[in-house]
Amino acid sequence: MIEDIFPERCTGCNDCVTVCPDHVLDPGAAGAPPVIARVAQCQTCFLCELYCAHDAIYVAVEGAGTGTTLHHPTPLIGRLRHDYGWDGSTDDPLRAFWQLGPLLREGLEISAARHTRRQATALSEAATGQEGDEALSSRALGTTPKDPAA
Amino acid sequence: MKEMDADVLVVGGGMAAGWAAISAAKTGASVIVVDKGFMGTSGVTAPAGPNHWWVPPDPAQREAAIRRRLETAFGLADSKWMERIIDITWRSIPELDPYYPFSGDGKGGLFRSGLRGPEYVRALRRYATDLGVHVLDHHPALELLGRQDGSVGGAAGYDRLGGVSWHARAGAVVLATGGCGFRSGLIGSYSNTGDGYLMGVEAGAELSGMEFCISYSISPAWLSTRTLPYTGARYYDAAGAEIDVPAGVSRMREHLLVLADAFRAGPVYADLREAPKALPDVVRQIQPATVAAFERRGLDMFRDRFEVKLFGEGTIRGTGGLRIVDTGCATSVRGLFAAGDAATREHIAGATSGGGAQNAAWALSSGVLAGQAAAALARHEGKRAADEGLAPLGQAGLRPLAGMRPVDQKALQQTAGEEILDLDKALRRRATGLEASGRRLEGAWQEVSGHLVGKSLDAVAARETAAMVATARWCNEAALARTESRGMHVREDFPHISPLQAHRQMVGGLDRAWIRPDVAPQRQTKGHPG
Incomplete structure (x- = not known):
């Protein structure tokens, strides 16, 4: 969730108030940083950070599960906008995009092949004859999806 | 109160809305986009990176692609629709060249099938704006406005940054409000609360395929x-x-x-x-x-x-939505069109999800078709008299039937989400469980429609709650009525596909939900491309 708006970086342009899809922010007083008014509506999409030309916002990743919420560590300020290539560091931010689909398909094949191997091992250990052959063929890796949605 | 007027009003600000606005504006129509959030970050496309169903215009390749998809659609899809969607997608994406940083495909060409979300929706916004589309961010629509003859003639809502109500008169309205993710936390779906389904049904439209919401x-x-x-x-x-x-x-x-x-x-x-x-x-x-x-x-x-x-993922990656009655993505209500996840995707996905690529192609193409048809209708009808009365059609959350009283919206939203998304309920559907869910959802709906009311900014939240509860109720009714297993809809008490139910199923109704088989052939709309 949006954690901080750094007053020393914020210009008070209020662009983040507009770009937030979920109306988390209210404009601040003249020239002052916006107010994080409805943080419960923040879905941690990071898009305010992406649109902040001054890297004045940090979105912390909270919630249950593995890891610890890091509170705006300096190396991560502006990192997301840089990775997106929105900081002007590259003219061709999407040069690797064409590789993503094939890599994700490869990942899925790794999982599917592993599952098939395991089923085959389980079946040969159980040595159940006919029933096993049928089960094995119906579980064999058949289709490769065309669209691992990113 | 802010008063507006346009040939075409597009409600929503994601992929389908963007393409609808662009295609309507290209015909010369005046177009207003009203989005709940910001057109550029709103919806499930912006934080993702959709890959489109991408098949070159080679008859053999297209035929093969369509055949493969028909095999997994469980009899509810239509090859003509698939053909049209593939073609529109293939022809439309290159139009974004001036607005989107396409890069190489590793083979000397351009990689066009996948687009990254933030750049994609930003490109749609810039393209639309260059075509003269008027984009209004943070202008959630609260309800549709009806003409005396039963057609839709605009919408009303609230400008949440400006703090004023708005009222827009239009020749035609395109609902591109997305699906309903029931606030599951699915990224980008916070604002996808089924608003368009509720507004559409209030105007007299039907939904279709709502049982296919298991994703x-x-x-x-x-x-x-x-x-x-x-x-x-x-x-x-x-x-x-x-x-x-x-x-x-x-x-x-x-x-x-x-x-x-x-x-x-x-x-x-x-x-x-x-x-x-x-x-x-x-x-x-x-x-x-x-x-x-x-x-x-x-x-x-x-x-x-x-x-x-x-x-x-509810009806986002699921398939159901507003029923479409012709090839221009019209609903059964004159003046009202639906696109993207707000519309049913059964025409190309049948009883399956279709996956990301088909979904993206659908959002794009249904947007293009709805925008064109809405513009054509607005042109055909001419300007309606500025003083023609428009009646507000919104009910639950705006005009309670019984009497207003405090309502626990959080609890109602939770009920809606749990009854539809709970894994055991969704994967192991059977009559007893669906009937129990039905009773809980009916109770939630009585509470919402009877007593919930919000004013100004609170009206936005009230309508979201109402839409989620309504959507859950329609999904559940549809799941109960389809007494077979087909595609993603699996009934433990009816484990087989039934040849007698090889048709789409309509659901609708407010006071009382109803179900009807959809057996009518679809109309052709004049003037659609291809």
Whole structure:
């Protein structure tokens, strides 16, 4: 969730108030940083950070599960906008995009092949004859999806 | 009160809305886009990166692609629609050249099938704006406005940054409000609360395919990201024992059943150390938000084992939505069109989800078709008299039937989400369970329609609550009425596909939900391309 708006970086342009899809922010007083008014509506999409030309916002990743919420560590300020290539560091931010689909398909094949191997091992250990052959063929890796949605 | 007037009013600000606005404006129509959030970040496309159904204009390739999809649509899709959607997608994406930073495809050409979300929706916004479209951010629509003859002639809503109501008169309205994710936490779906379904039904439209709402994506437990199944993940239980999870898009049900059992037993962990070697660098460059989800908790996603969760996708990755009656994406109500996840996707996906690529192609193409047809209708009808009375059509959350009283909206939203998204309820549907869900949802709907009311900014939340409860009720009614198993809809008490139910199913109604088989042939609309 949006954690901080750094007053020393914020210009008070209020662009983040507009770009937030979920109306988390209210404009601040003249020239002052916006107010994080409805943080419960923040879905941690990071898009305010992406649109902040001054890297004045940090979105912390909270919630249950593995890891610890890091509170705006300096190396991560502006990192997301840089990775997106929105900081002007590259003219061709999407040069690797064409590789993503094939890599994700490869990942899925790794999982599917592993599952098939395991089923085959389980079946040969159980040595159940006919029933096993049928089960094995119906579980064999058949289709490769065309669209691992990113 | 802010008064506006346009030939075409587009409600929504994602992919379908963008393409609808563009195609309407290209015909010379005046177009206003009203989005609940910001056209550029709103909806499920912006934080993702949709891959489109992308088949070159070679008859053999297209025929093969359509044949493959028909085989998995369980008899409810239509090859003519598929042909049209593939063609519109192929011809439309290159139009974004001046607005989107297309890069190489590794073979000397341009990679066009996949587009990254923030740049994609930004490109649609810029293209639309250059064509003269008037984009109004943070202008959630609260209700449609009806003419005396029963047609739709505009919408009304609230400008939440300006703090004033708005009222827009239009020759035609396109609902591109997205699907309903029931606030599951699915990234981008916070504002996708089924608003268009409720507004459409209030105007007299029907929904179709609402039983096909069983879709989940596995993500780190604390934040929804979208590509975990494609990373060669191994899964473990809390004791460290490996769980054998079936993989593959064609095995979605098995995948979910195994995971549902595992989650019932306790937390589940994923390990991505076997991911393709080149993946980490590419993910950082193309999906920085996925990396941030880990990095900001001190984790390395490709080295550290981490807890996972399934996020419900409702009618977003599910298929149902407003019923479309012709090839211009018109609903059965004159003046009202639907596109993207707000419309049913059964025409191309049938009883399955269709997956990301078909979904994106549908959002694009249904947007193009709806925009063109809406503009044509507005032109045909001419300007209606400025003083023609328009009646507000919104009910639940705006005009309670019984009497207003405080309503626990959070609890009602939770009921809606649980009855539809709970894994055991969704994967193991049977009459007894669906009837019990039906009673709870009916109670929630009585509460919402009887007593909930919001004014100004609170009206936005009230309508979201109303729409989620209404959507859950329609999904559940549809699941109860389809007494067979077809595609993603599996009934444990009716485990087989029934040839007698090889048709789409309409659902609608406010006071009383109703179900009807949809057996009428679809009309052709004049003037659609191809």
